[in-house]
Amino acid sequence: QVQLVESWGGLVQAGGSLRLSCAVSGRTFNSYVMGWFRQAPGKEREFVAAISWSGGTTYYSEPVKGRFTISRDNAKNTVYLQMNSLKPDDTAVYYCAARRFWVQVTTTGGYDYWGQGTQVTVSS
Numbered sequence: 001q002v003q004l005v006e007s008w009g010g011l012v013q014a015g016g017s018l019r020l021s022c023a024v025s026g027r028t029f030n031s032y033v034m035g036w037f038r039q040a041p042g043k044e045r046e047f048v049a050a051i052s053w054s055g056g057t058t059y060y061s062e063p064v065k066g067r068f069t070i071s072r073d074n075a076k077n078t079v080y081l082q083m084n085s086l087k088p089d090d091t092a093v094y095y096c097a098a099r100r101f102w103v104q105v106t107t108t109g110g111y112d113y114w115g116q117g118t119q120v121t122v123s124s
Contacts (some may be wrong), residue, residue: 017057068083
């Protein structure tokens with residue numbers, strides 16, 4: 001069983017930065033594509049970013065492109081989301097997720113495992 005635990009969400013002013021972490025249990029971390037999603041109150045969960053098994057390929061949603069960076073450390077079984085130039089619209093619960101294949105990484109349906117989420121609040 002794979003377990004994902006997000007951390008380091010919080011409250012930040014607009015223009016500020018946060019770095020989210022997602023620790024993954026198990027010995028097969030480098031066999032998973034990792035993704036970050038977010039869900040604001042009253043809205044559907046939306047894709048933020050994804051990273052391939054080795055970290056060589058990344059993909060971002062348009063709203064975060066150029067401001068957020070996804071990375072992973074396979075030795076530490078951890079994936080990160082560096083968020084810069086935060087805006088109030090970035091306020092949401094952020095989830096990390098894991099899947100086997102780099103196919104339709106922007107959709108929630110293909111992800112096998114999910115974390116419990118961490119709250120990010122950006123004040124204006």
